[in-house]
Amino acid sequence: xxxxxxxxxxxxxxxxxxxxxxxxxxxxxxxxxxxxxxxxxxxxxxxxxxxxxxxxxxxxxxxxxxxxxxxxxxxxxxxxxxxxxxxxxxxxxxxxxxxxxxxxxxxxxxxxxxxxxxxxxxxxxxxxxxxxxxxxxxxxxxxxxxxxxxxxxxxxxxxxxxxxxxxxxxxxxxxxxxxxxxxxxxxxxxxxxxxxxxxxxxxxxxxxxxxxxxxxxxxxxxxxxxxxxxxxxxxxxxxxxxxxxxxxxxxxxxxxxxxxxxxxxxxxxxxxxxxxxxxxxxxxxxxxxxxxxxxxxxxxxxxxxxxxxxxxxxxxxxxxxxxxxxxxxxxxxxxxxxxxxxxxxxxxxxxxxxxxxxxxxxxxxxxxxxxxxxxxxxxxxxxxx
Amino acid sequence: xxxxxxxxxxxxxxxxxxxxxxxxxxxxxxxxxxxxxxxxxxxxxxxxxxxxxxxxxxxxxxxxxxxxxxxxxxxxxxxxxxxxxxxxxxxxxxxxxxxxxxxxxxxxxxxxxxxxxxxxxxxxxxxxxxxxxxxxxxxxxxxxxxxxxxxxxxxxxxxxxxxxxxxxxxxxxxxxxxxxxxxxxxxxxxxxxxxxxxxxxxxxxxxxxxxxxxxxxxxxxxxxxxxxxxxxxxxxxxxxxxxxxxxxxxxxxxxxxxxxxxxxxxxxxxxxxxxxxxxxxxxxxxxxxxxxxxxxxxxxxxxxxxxxxxxxxxxxxxxxxxxxxxxxxxxxxxxxxxxxxxxxxxxxxxxxxxxxxxxxxxxxxxxxxxxxxxxxxxxxxxxxx
Numbered sequence: 069x070x071x072x073x074x075x076x077x078x079x080x081x082x083x084x085x086x087x088x089x090x091x092x093x094x095x096x097x098x099x100x101x102x103x104x105x106x107x108x109x110x111x112x113x114x115x116x117x118x119x120x121x122x123x124x125x126x127x128x129x130x131x132x133x134x135x136x137x138x139x140x141x142x143x144x145x146x147x148x149x150x151x152x153x154x155x156x157x158x159x160x161x162x163x164x165x166x167x168x169x170x171x172x173x174x175x176x177x178x179x180x181x182x183x184x185x186x187x188x189x190x191x192x193x194x195x196x197x198x199x200x201x202x203x204x205x206x207x208x209x210x211x212x213x214x215x216x217x218x219x220x221x222x223x224x225x226x227x228x229x230x231x232x233x234x235x236x237x238x239x240x241x242x243x244x245x246x247x248x249x250x251x252x253x254x255x256x257x258x259x260x261x262x263x264x265x266x267x268x269x270x271x272x273x274x275x276x277x278x279x280x281x282x283x284x285x286x287x288x289x290x291x292x293x294x295x296x297x298x299x300x301x302x303x304x305x306x307x308x309x310x311x312x313x314x315x316x317x318x319x320x321x322x323x324x325x326x327x328x329x330x331x332x333x334x335x336x337x338x339x340x341x342x343x344x345x346x347x348x349x350x351x352x353x354x355x356x357x358x359x360x361x362x363x364x365x366x367x368x369x370x371x372x373x374x375x376x377x378x379x380x381x382x383x384x385x386x387x388x389x390x391x392x393x394x395x396x397x398x399x400x401x402x403x404x405x406x407x408x409x410x411x412x413x414x415x416x417x418x419x420x421x422x423x424x425x426x427x428x429x430x431x432x433x434x435x436x437x438x439x440x441x442x443x444x445x446x447x448x449x450x451x452x453x
Numbered sequence: 454x455x456x457x458x459x460x461x462x463x464x465x466x467x468x469x470x471x472x473x474x475x476x477x478x479x480x481x482x483x484x485x486x487x488x489x490x491x492x493x494x495x496x497x498x499x500x501x502x503x504x505x506x507x508x509x510x511x512x513x514x515x516x517x518x519x520x521x522x523x524x525x526x527x528x529x530x531x532x533x534x535x536x537x538x539x540x541x542x543x544x545x546x547x548x549x550x551x552x553x554x555x556x557x558x559x560x561x562x563x564x565x566x567x568x569x570x571x572x573x574x575x576x577x578x579x580x581x582x583x584x585x586x587x588x589x590x591x592x593x594x595x596x597x598x599x600x601x602x603x604x605x606x607x608x609x610x611x612x613x614x615x616x617x618x619x620x621x622x623x624x625x626x627x628x629x630x631x632x633x634x635x636x637x638x639x640x641x642x643x644x645x646x647x648x649x650x651x652x653x654x655x656x657x658x659x660x661x662x663x664x665x666x667x668x669x670x671x672x673x674x675x676x677x678x679x680x681x682x683x684x685x686x687x688x689x690x691x692x693x694x695x696x697x698x699x700x701x702x703x704x705x706x707x708x709x710x711x712x713x714x715x716x717x718x719x720x721x722x723x724x725x726x727x728x729x730x731x732x733x734x735x736x737x738x739x740x741x742x743x744x745x746x747x748x749x750x751x752x753x754x755x756x757x758x759x760x761x762x763x764x765x766x767x768x769x770x771x772x773x774x775x776x777x778x779x780x781x782x783x784x785x786x787x788x789x790x791x792x793x794x795x796x797x798x799x800x801x802x803x804x805x806x807x808x809x810x811x812x813x814x815x816x817x818x819x820x821x822x823x824x825x826x827x828x829x830x831x832x833x834x835x836x837x838x
Binding site: 109113116138143380382392400405408414 | 496498499501502523531540767781782783785792796797
């Protein structure tokens with residue numbers, strides 16, 4: 069049985085190192101640079117899939133770790149994949165679960181003084197954060213789950229070492245990541261897609277904050293037949309300066325004709341810094357998580373809607389914003405809703421922040437088309453920070 | 454300054470004692486019998502005003518007590534009324550706050566052994582359930598607040614005595630309610646509407662579970678120039694039999710040419726019983742509150758979406774239901790969302806239950822039009838209960 073691969077990337081234009089491109093998947097096209105809203109548990113928190121689509125989201129991210137634990141990939145498979153389960157017909161990217169396994173368990177020990185995460189050469193044994201039950205993720209199981217989920221873009225299983233790991237440990241984690249990358253490629257050949265469309269696979273560059281390791285990892289991963297290259301292990305505690313250095317270190321080794329995904333980055337300044345250095349894809353829970361705490365992003369900067377000064381403010385969240393929240397409701401009303409824990413409040417703040425992100429990414433793409441990215445970046449940051 | 458009254462009721466058809474009619478308000482028409490979704494704090498919990506409109510809601514209910522405490526009627530006034538504050542352009546009915554004042558405080562005492570609610574002849578002193586601050590509601594203040602809110606239908610201030618009040622107390626409460634009814638009518642003449650449209654006023658029949666008092670109260674209230682008549686003080690602990698008896702006792706005294714609002718009733722069987730006895734308007738938090746606990750109403754009966762048997766069920770909540778939840782998602786997915794506390798879960802269950810109520814009321818109206826109300830009632834109850 070042959071499946072159409074249905075994945076391609078076309079680099080359309082560069083402005084300095086910033087680039088615009090187009091990814092084609094079985095569930096549609098994606099213009100890059102792109103921000104991917106996070107739907108950890110098969111839902112972008114508070115929003116319906118139709119709202120997310122109407123906001124202009126081109127692709128969503130799902131979390132293999134969470135979906136594996138609940139509802140379980142068997143239930144998703146029974147629905148014919150995550151797209152059908154959650155009612156989202158656009159492209160989906162799933163992480164490999166590696167980040168969650170390590171970040172949820174790293175350094176943690178149970179009452180018997182046992183590590184909650186045991187890293188072995190063939191995979192990772194860990195305990196569920198929900199009920200403490202024991203589980204094992206391997207390159208093969210992670211590919212199998214992502215096939216069952218039916219992600220358009222799957223991620224290789226990697227070890228995401230913490231930002232303060234020493235060079236010795238960082239090398240070990242990187243080498244394990246490389247072995248697992250090769251295993252994932254082999255498993256991807258072996259395990260066929262279940263739903264009649266091809267699924268692509270991205271490799272992940274690791275190496276913590278060590279330039280030599282980052283270069284070695286970039287060379288290794290780009291030398292494999294991945295459909296796209298991710299930079300992992302950043303935004304985990306390192307400084308902005310170090311983060312930018314790591315991106316600059318890796319980028320020259322990445323092929324121009326593959327998309328570059330900087331994992332877990334979502335703060336506007338960080339996205340601008342990364343695009344300036346050649347990154348194409350981003351994901352982060354920050355815009356939606358902050359929204360639920362009442363923190364809103366606008367082109368004029370951040371605001372906390374719970375600030376008492378907005379209690380009688382009849383303006384929208386942001387003056388020239390076209391989102392449903394800004395077109396229909398006042399700051400005063402939204403403050404009231406969020407303060408009273410009315411669900412509509414966090415729905416409206418989520419809609420605003422996601423709309424902001426979509427508008428922000430579109431403005432970035434337009435600025436690159438017009439060779440004005442640096443100007444856009446400078447003007448944006450002068451108001452936002 | 455003269456304001457157009459803009460309130461009328463037209464009785465269109467009777468089928469036994471069941472009736473269909475049309476209420477006209479400044480914000481639109483309402484076909485009766487009607488169920489009014491409750492938007493206690495200026496939001497029908499989890500839903501946007503556009504969703505509520507799309508579901509077919511004809512009128513919403515707001516709670517004066519809650520809106521007075523938060524955000525405060527001054528803020529609503531600043532917006533030009535509740536319609537603009539919450540983005541709902543259809544008719545709004547507000548209760549008078551009487552029910553909340555009494556039900557939140559009745560019998561409760563603070564640490565100094567003082568009653569939290571002090572009932573005086575000119576009004577009620579109570580402490581806020583939020584911060585313990587002291588407040589006073591009188592017929593005049595309640596009318597003033599409802600004018601500031603801008604309700605299309607205002608309710609007179611009443612004392613809602615508990616179901617187990619003795620005859621002596623029930624009489625006292627009723628007589629106070631009658632005095633306050635006259636004061637509300639006078640205050641309504643005195644305090645002009647603020648927003649250029651007329652606001653109607655409904656009186657409330659009280660009398661706990663005593664037939665003589667219910668008759669006396671019905672005669673008193675119908676003898677005043679109210680735009681509609683409410684039956685209050687039911688669904689507060691009495692049996693279904695007693696509730697039906699009280700409705701039957703009151704109804705013969707109510708004029709046919711005014712709408713009859715049975716306050717706080719929302720359970721389908723209770724609505725059918727009341728319509729059978731001549732009631733036109735209903736409100737209740739039950740459909741939306743139960744939805745948030747995962748209890749769903751269908752024409753085949755009730756179901757709890759959290760029941761494990763639905764975890765792999767690919768059917769919609771209800772087979773032939775046209776709501777957004779049933780048209781797009783499986784029981785399995787909705788169970789997953791509700792279990793994981795994903796907001797979309799309780800949004801979908803709320804949408805389903807409200808859609809159910811709107812469909813139920815429409816089917817009731819159609820059955821009356823076709824002189825088939827009793828048949829509809831019998832068939833519905835045979836499956837639902």
